[in-house]
Amino acid sequence: MPTREEWGIVLFTIRIATLATLLLLPIGVGVGFALARYRGPGKGVVETLVSLPLVLPPTAVGIVLLQILSRRNTLGAWLAARGIDVVFTWKAVLVATMVMAFPLLVRSARTAFEEVDPRLVGIARTLGCGPLGAFFRVTLPLAWRGVLAGTVLAFSRALGEFGATVMVAGNIPGKTQTLALAIFHDTQTGHEDRAMVLVAVTVTLAFAALWTTEWVSRRRTRRSIA
Amino acid sequence: MGVAAADAPVDRVIELAVDVPLAAFVLRVNGTLSSAFTAIMGPSGSGKTSLLETLAGLRPNARGRIAVDGAVLLDTSRRVRLPPERRRVGYVPQDAGLFPHLTAGGNVAFGARARRERVETAIEILGLRALLGRSPVSLSGGERQRVALARALASDPRVLLLDEPLAALDVGLRERVLPYLMRVRDEWNVPILYVTHNVGEALALAGEVLLLREGQVDALGAPLDLLSTEGLVRDAERGLENLLRGRVAAHDDAGGVTRVDVGGGLTISIPLVARAVGNIVTLAIRAEDIVVATEHPAALSARNVFEARIESVERTGVDVTLRCAVGRGPRPWLVRLTPAAVRAMELRVGTPVWLAIKSHSVHVV
Numbered sequence: 284m285p286t287r288e289e290w291g292i293v294l295f296t297i298r299i300a301t302l303a304t305l306l307l308l309p310i311g312v313g314v315g316f317a318l319a320r321y322r323g324p325g326k327g328v329v330e331t332l333v334s335l336p337l338v339l340p341p342t343a344v345g346i347v348l349l350q351i352l353s354r355r356n357t358l359g360a361w362l363a364a365r366g367i368d369v370v371f372t373w374k375a376v377l378v379a380t381m382v383m384a385f386p387l388l389v390r391s392a393r394t395a396f397e398e399v400d401p402r403l404v405g406i407a408r409t410l411g412c413g414p415l416g417a418f419f420r421v422t423l424p425l426a427w428r429g430v431l432a433g434t435v436l437a438f439s440r441a442l443g444e445f446g447a448t449v450m451v452a453g454n455i456p457g458k459t460q461t462l463a464l465a466i467f468h469d470t471q472t473g474h475e476d477r478a479m480v481l482v483a484v485t486v487t488l489a490f491a492a493l494w495t496t497e498w499v500s501r502r503r504t505r506r507s508i509a
Numbered sequence: 510m511g512v513a514a515a516d517a518p519v520d521r522v523i524e525l526a527v528d529v530p531l532a533a534f535v536l537r538v539n540g541t542l543s544s545a546f547t548a549i550m551g552p553s554g555s556g557k558t559s560l561l562e563t564l565a566g567l568r569p570n571a572r573g574r575i576a577v578d579g580a581v582l583l584d585t586s587r588r589v590r591l592p593p594e595r596r597r598v599g600y601v602p603q604d605a606g607l608f609p610h611l612t613a614g615g616n617v618a619f620g621a622r623a624r625r626e627r628v629e630t631a632i633e634i635l636g637l638r639a640l641l642g643r644s645p646v647s648l649s650g651g652e653r654q655r656v657a658l659a660r661a662l663a664s665d666p667r668v669l670l671l672d673e674p675l676a677a678l679d680v681g682l683r684e685r686v687l688p689y690l691m692r693v694r695d696e697w698n699v700p701i702l703y704v705t706h707n708v709g710e711a712l713a714l715a716g717e718v719l720l721l722r723e724g725q726v727d728a729l730g731a732p733l734d735l736l737s738t739e740g741l742v743r744d745a746e747r748g749l750e751n752l753l754r755g756r757v758a759a760h761d762d763a764g765g766v767t768r769v770d771v772g773g774g775l776t777i778s779i780p781l782v783a784r785a786v787g788n789i790v791t792l793a794i795r796a797e798d799i800v801v802a803t804e805h806p807a808a809l810s811a812r813n814v815f816e817a818r819i820e821s822v823e824r825t826g827v828d829v830t831l832r833c834a835v836g837r838g839p840r841p842w843l844v845r846l847t848p849a850a851v852r853a854m855e856l857r858v859g860t861p862v863w864l865a866i867k868s869h870s871v872h873v874v
Binding site: 402403406408409412416420421424425 | 594610620664
């Protein structure tokens with residue numbers, strides 16, 4: 284069984300992943316919807332930028348984040364002036380996992396929104412719904428399975444993020460150490476038995492998340508448009 | 510059939526003066542629709558559906574002016590462009606467009622202006638009580654159309670736009686949905702614009718026909734006037750039709766015929782129909798079902814023989830179309846013959862002829 288300290292790591296990781304997912308949800312849904320509906324210049328650039336963290340080495344993303352958030356740069360300095368330190372704190376863990384998980388949510392959401400027949404939205408408008416009402420009463424209810432699948436994927440990604448996190452948040456036990464970082468740390472310091480306990484926990488969490496995704500997408504394919 | 514109700518005046522008038530750029534051409538419609546029921550007809554791709562979408566506010570590039578019953582929906586010169594949700598237009602697309610995540614009842618009650626009593630009345634008129642809990646995927650084509658129609662009605666529309674509501678249905682289903690449409694027309698005081706390819710439907714329901722061709726208004730007027738004019742009813746399936754409105758004059762049960770007085774001193778015999786004497790009926794006779802004789806045919810099985818005079822001879826595709834003045838009727842009849850027959854009989858303008866039609870070639874629309 285995991286020790287008290289190990290439970291601490293597990294809880295911290297779940298908290299970070301949950302918070303990252305909750306914060307990402309409105310942004311990811313908004314960007315996914317915009318990409319699904321917008322037709323015009325600049326769309327390709329935005330799409331590529333959003334998906335970039337998927338293909339880059341996570342450590343490279345981490346370095347870029349570190350640069351942006353360090354006090355020597357505008358954003359980091361601006362935050363520091365307001366007493367907000369990001370680098371090497373739990374906030375850095377949050378930022379790193381959000382950036383890495385973002386593309387997974389956006390891509391799922393976008394595909395789900397593209398599947399919604401825009402004529403149904405038009406009909407909702409003729410029936411008296413404003414643009415926002417039509418989104419919440421027609422578009423989102425028809426796309427929710429894809430959005431949920433993307434959310435679960437993003438959550439799983441946030442649970443296991445390593446490369447970007449280690450660069451921007453370090454690996455500080457009790458402060459920024461997540462499950463993935465602790466497994467690496469234990470292995471490096473010869474505590475393979477401890478690492479295996481944590482691996483068992485991650486496997487359980489990942490299995491639950493992925494199984495949910497599979498279950499959701501299976502149900503989604505069964506749905507047909509009337 | 511309530512034909513008269515279609516001509517009853519409505520206080521609602523639809524003014525149209527719009528330009529809508531489409532992929533192939535610019536849809537340009539100018540006109541005032543004043544009938545309770547206007548059929549929009551024309552070949553595929555002539556802009557019928559786009560016109561409905563323009564009225565509904567779903568064509569953001571439409572320019573010009575649209576007013577329904579004095580309420581301005583669009584006036585680009587005054588920068589007025591009401592969004593769809595403020596137009597109060599009930600739109601039923603060809604495939605019904607039901608929301609698949611809601612039940613039939615949820616669809617009917619969806620509209621923001623769908624107050625309880627309106628929803629109840631719509632459910633009642635369209636006979637949907639038993640279907641309310643069903644999912645749209647489990648409904649038949651006709652049931653979906655009825656649900657979509659009820660959904661549009663329940664949202665308190667100023668005008669109803671129906672895009673071929675019967676086209677996707679087979680003949681049996683068509684006949685079951687048609688009475689519902691007539692009920693809506695007669696009991697709900699909402700003008701209806703109705704896209705259709707079917708001449709019979711237009712004649713049965715509409716008080717006015719708007720004909721579109723490549724985005725332009727080809728004609729606007731009473732269905733009988735338009736639809737029996739040469740060239741307007743020239744769809745491949747049905748061919749040219751002569752349409753005549755008449756009154757049932759008598760039934761001859763022994764002879765197996767009903768006589769219909771079509772005006773101009775003409776009486777046409779048709780196979781017995783179950784319509785009371787005095788009823789108004791519309792008769793259709795295909796142009797190719799009319800036999801032409803240059804002498805009075807003395808011994809002939811055809812029950813209808815009329816003296817006529819050829820007004821014009823026109824080559825139409827592989828055939829020749831004659832326009833013949835018959836009796837004192839207001840419109841010429843169209844007769845289709847092969848060029849060989851026209852040559853052999855030396856038919857030309859002014860030739861006196863006799864037109865013979867078998868009773869069974871006359872159809873009641």
